Amino acid sequence: MSYFSELGLAEPILRALEAKGYTDPSPIQRKAIPALLEGRDLLGIAQTGTGKTAAFALPSLHRLAHDPKPRNNAGCRMLVLSPTRELAAQIADNMRGYAKFLNLSVQCVFGGVPVGKQARALERGTDILVATPGRLLDLIDQRALTLRHVEIFVLDEADQMMDLGFIVPLKRVAALLPKSRQSLFFSATMPQAIAELGKQFINNPVKVEVAPQATTAERVEQYATFINQAEKQALLTIKLREGLAPDAGDNAEHGAIDRALVFTRTKHGADRVVRHLTAAGIPAAAIHGNKSQGQRTAALGGFRQGTVRVLVATDIAARGIDVSGVSHVYNFEIPNVPEQYVHRIGRTARAGADGIAISYVAPDEKPYIRDIERLTRIKLDALALPEDFQKQAARLPAPSRKAPAQPQGSSKPRGQQARGGQRSDERRHDRPHGERPRHDAPHGERRGEHGSEDGGQRKRRFRSRAPKTVGAHKSAVRRAG
Ligand code: AMP
Numbered sequence: 001m002s003y004f005s006e007l008g009l010a011e012p013i014l015r016a017l018e019a020k021g022y023t024d025p026s027p028i029q030r031k032a033i034p035a036l037l038e039g040r041d042l043l044g045i046a047q048t049g050t051g052k053t054a055a056f057a058l059p060s061l062h063r064l065a066h067d068p069k070p071r072n073n074a075g076c077r078m079l080v081l082s083p084t085r086e087l088a089a090q091i092a093d094n095m096r097g098y099a100k101f102l103n104l105s106v107q108c109v110f111g112g113v114p115v116g117k118q119a120r121a122l123e124r125g126t127d128i129l130v131a132t133p134g135r136l137l138d139l140i141d142q143r144a145l146t147l148r149h150v151e152i153f154v155l156d157e158a159d160q161m162m163d164l165g166f167i168v169p170l171k172r173v174a175a176l177l178p179k180s181r182q183s184l185f186f187s188a189t190m191p192q193a194i195a196e197l198g199k200q201f202i203n204n205p206v207k208v209e210v211a212p213q214a215t216t217a218e219r220v221e222q223y224a225t226f227i228n229q230a231e232k233q234a235l236l237t238i239k240l241r242e243g244l245a246p247d248a249g250d251n252a253e254h255g256a257i258d259r260a261l262v263f264t265r266t267k268h269g270a271d272r273v274v275r276h277l278t279a280a281g282i283p284a285a286a287i288h289g290n291k292s293q294g295q296r297t298a299a300l301g302g303f304r305q306g307t308v309r310v311l312v313a314t315d316i317a318a319r320g321i322d323v324s325g326v327s328h329v330y331n332f333e334i335p336n337v338p339e340q341y342v343h344r345i346g347r348t349a350r351a352g353a354d355g356i357a358i359s360y361v362a363p364d365e366k367p368y369i370r371d372i373e374r375l376t377r378i379k380l381d382a383l384a385l386p387e388d389f390q391k392q393a394a395r396l397p398a399p400s401r402k403a404p405a406q407p408q409g410s411s412k413p414r415g416q417q418a419r420g421g422q423r424s425d426e427r428r429h430d431r432p433h434g435e436r437p438r439h440d441a442p443h444g445e446r447r448g449e450h451g452s453e454d455g456g457q458r459k460r461r462f463r464s465r466a467p468k469t470v471g472a473h474k475s476a477v478r479r480a481g
Helices: 011-020 027-037 052-066 085-098 115-121 133-141 158-163 167-176 192-199 213-217 229-244 267-279 293-305 338-345 363-376 389-394 424-429 447-463
Strands: 042-045 076-081 106-109 126-131 152-155 182-187 206-209 220-226 260-263 284-287 310-313 328-331 355-361
Touching: 011 052, 011 085, 027 042, 027 052, 027 206, 042 052, 052 076, 052 085, 052 126, 052 152, 052 182, 076 085, 076 133, 085 106, 085 126, 085 293, 106 115, 106 133, 115 133, 126 133, 133 167, 158 167, 158 182, 158 192, 182 192, 220 363, 229 260, 229 267, 229 328, 229 355, 229 389, 267 284, 267 310, 284 293, 293 310, 328 338, 338 355, 338 363, 355 363
Parallel strands: 042 182, 042 206, 076 126, 076 152, 106 126, 152 182, 220 355, 260 310, 260 328, 284 310, 328 355
Antiparallel strands: none
């Protein structure tokens, strides 16, 4: 008997959890499941890694299975909206696992792959649909999908949805949902603008908050190296080579690298880093919106399996990705939205493990680091360049000028993207260093609206972001004064 049975979940769900090896509910599951089983709406402040998928999936599956209904053509009973394709696929996978002893179907739709097959798969309807907003609306516009039968609606990663400019699509979805339904609204942060968005979906919700972002950040050893932009690549190559070497456990400054995630701000930046690493004999793959869905899946698969131990990613492509064993996160460029930093370093130190995050800070990025330290209330430890850095850097090979070597094959040429294949989030970041707009909208038409909302949010976020608890800090992590 597990603690899950005490929460009142049906036997086939308990069996699936047993098969997955879950024994105890995570804090968010413990708090959310009883209220959700009663049919209450929920406002959850939690980020990926807290077990929030099971927190919304398990009680929803229980309720759907408890009240079996025939499938409606092109309809679904539960709709989960996720901001990115990878997260949507991950949620659908998890839900299939939890539903494996139930007679409930799970389908997943997202952009970047042909819409026709997805439309055909929805003809007879599905019980659970996990979707990204753009493709969801495409399918609705093609009359391949109706939201008329939705009983449970989950909006995941609301703050990220907003950052991506999905506000208008979300309002459209809100108008298409039946009035009588159960709604769950999750966000890693809850500034005023997100709370306002939430009001459109949820009604008298129970509020559940776990592991505020700043607390999560405290489990990660965090360092900053102040360095010129032009020297970052050499430093990264040197440090990765050191950490990936067989004797790294004894010799590398920050221990052996199991898996490293490197964040760049632009797609081209990610390709460039991969090109340099490959030239230096370090196998690496990039994941970003210019890659086809197949390439992205393959890159992530190789990283999960450990065949490629360095994944270079743009923020959005990496959001929500649940890969265990990410020991090091390198911020090759510093995000100008401080919350993004917390999401990045949250890729390591998952499920209670510790991790190391190292930020390479160019002179013009210093203000971003100040914002980050204010948000997390953690001061990054300064890390000096290696003594013989210039000498080591001079010995590194020059990269080939060809397309980046990808273990999964080359990326599609620009301009051949399937509609929706190139992602707005990354499109907007593809500009020279120092010219970063903080936000943008996918189709360009929502900029004014979104920009002004965020401008207001940013100040408010600082005021409301004091960490609730102060965990045991690593020696390297000091509280900012
Ligand atoms: P999520 O926040 O939903 O992305 O979940 C993070 C990770 O924790 C996923 O790999 C889940 O499979 C795992 N997980 C979720 N709930 C539990 C639990 N109660 N016990 C152990 N692992 C869990």
